[in-house]
Amino acid sequence: MKGKKMKKYFAVLASLAVLAVVFSMGCQPKEESEEPKAVAQAEPAAEQKEAPKEATPAEVKPAATEVKTEPVKVEVKQEPVTQPQPVAVKADVKEANIPELPVDINKPGVLVNVNGVNITQDELDEIIKPMLDARQEMNQPTSETLVDQYKSQVLDNLISELLIDQQYKANNITVTDQDVNDYVAKMLSAQDPPMPEEDFKKMIETQGGTYEQWKQMMRDGRLKMQKLMEVKFPEETKVSEEDAKKFYDENSRYFNKPERVRASHILVKAEKDDPNVTPEMRAAAKVKAEGLLKKVKDGADFAELAKANSDCPSKERGGDLGFFERNAMVQEFSDAAFKMQKGQISENVVETQFGYHIIMVTDRNEANVTGFDKAKVNIMDYLKTRKMQTLVPEFLKKIKDDAKIVYPPGSTIRAYQPATSTIRKPAVDLLKQPKPATAQPSTAKPDANKPAAGQK
Secondary structure, eight states, X not given: OOOOTTHHHHHHHHHHHHHTTSOOTTOOOOTTSOOOOOOOTTSOTXXXXXXXXXXXOOOOOOOOOOOOOSOOOOOOOOOOOOSSOOOEEOTTOOBOOOOOOOTXXXXXXXXXXXXXXXXXXXXXXXXXXXXXXXXXXTTOOOOHHHHHHHHHXXXXXXXXXXXXXXXXXXXXXXXXXXXXXXXXXXHHHTSSSOOOHHHHXXXXXXXXXXXXXXXXXXXXXXXXXXXXXXXXXXXXXOOOHHHHHXXXXXXGGGGEEOOEEEEEEEXXXXXXXXXXXXXXXXXXXXXXXXXXXXXXXXXXXXXXXXXXXXXXXXXXXXXXXXXXXXXXXXXXXXXXHHHSOTTOBOSSOEEEXXXXXXXXXXXXXXXXXXXXXXXXXXXXHHHHHHHHHHHHHHHHHHHHHHSOEEOOTTOOOOOOOTTTOSSOOOSSOTTSOOOOOOOOOTTBOOBTTBOOTTOO
16 A cells, blocks of 8 residues: 555554553453543544543553655745635534645646645555555445545544644654653563563564554654644653552552463364364374374474464464463463463363464463552553543644635535534544454354354
8 A cells, every 4th residue: 555644643542442451550450440442543633522520541452553655745836826816614524715726736637735735646546545455355345425435534544643743843843763662661671570572663664564564653653742732741740659549549450460471372263152063073183183282292393283283363473372361361271371370281182162272371470460660650651641542633733723724616525524514424434444353263252142163
């Protein structure tokens, strides 16, 4: 995909979202709590979602990794055009006094002029086209109304991105490589236990991105926006140690860490509930699993055997399931894994409803409580993120209201505005692409409201 005109703004919102989940602080939110939600990645920017009643930090997870790396380039010619005159509109689409005509508003392909800079049809198309292509590949219907709604939302985000870029330049906001490296080091060292940078890199790669892309996104998004907010709202963005201690005391249950193990496995699938799996097939699966177990005990590389033989999606990671709690897996699997020590391989194949497993425990974390001194850095950053979740949309609405936004005469594409626009708000966020299904280990414990891992 060539188009990257919108990615810096997306990075701002997406990186705010990731900061709500990027700090573990040794917590596992319970079902009755709701994880804080940042502004949706592609939600119309001037619209602010209601803040959740209770915000809880969660485990480290990398953000989406598409990154805008080049600035918007607009060629402005100096031949003024005098006729016809467009109508200037503010962000609420109310008519205003007719301003002096921007120099190239009637240039072919111009959709809107924002503070003297054009946004063009080409910029819109290179974002819209892949979205429509994706819908076609998934055999999803595409109506003219739907396309118009896509265009409206995308144009609004292009305007937002341009205005944010102008604010960065006006306020001399820059983020250096050292800023990014310091941020990463602080984030990882504050984990309990501290997370090695190589483990974090691997976790990002399992989400389909690269570590360098993630760092670029943090540079252009979260860290740059934080610097801007601290310049514009120095008092509102402050978080004190007293604020962090209050949060810690009021949410102490989130800092009680249960026992966890990290394990890899090789699954030879033979589901008990599958009517197509005969007793003979299950017996053959067990024989195959026992043969693989013998190879492991004879010194074969576990990860390579998993990649070549496992029927679980985790085979792409050499069978690695990451850390999990006892109740996260079906009982037979958990009972076996939690009895094993680090580096130990299951004595026999383990039978579950999914088939036969060879298990290797690669790490253990005993139950413990994360103290305030260890959690403090992450809590303070987390609370600052929550403040930014409120400030960013308010600030964006203000700079839109103050901007000179001019559409060419006869323009049929207008940016979506939530309050007063005649453009109907879509029932769903059209720009949010469906997330690819996360590869769940075939050992996951069944849930009454959803199929067990490994089921269709």
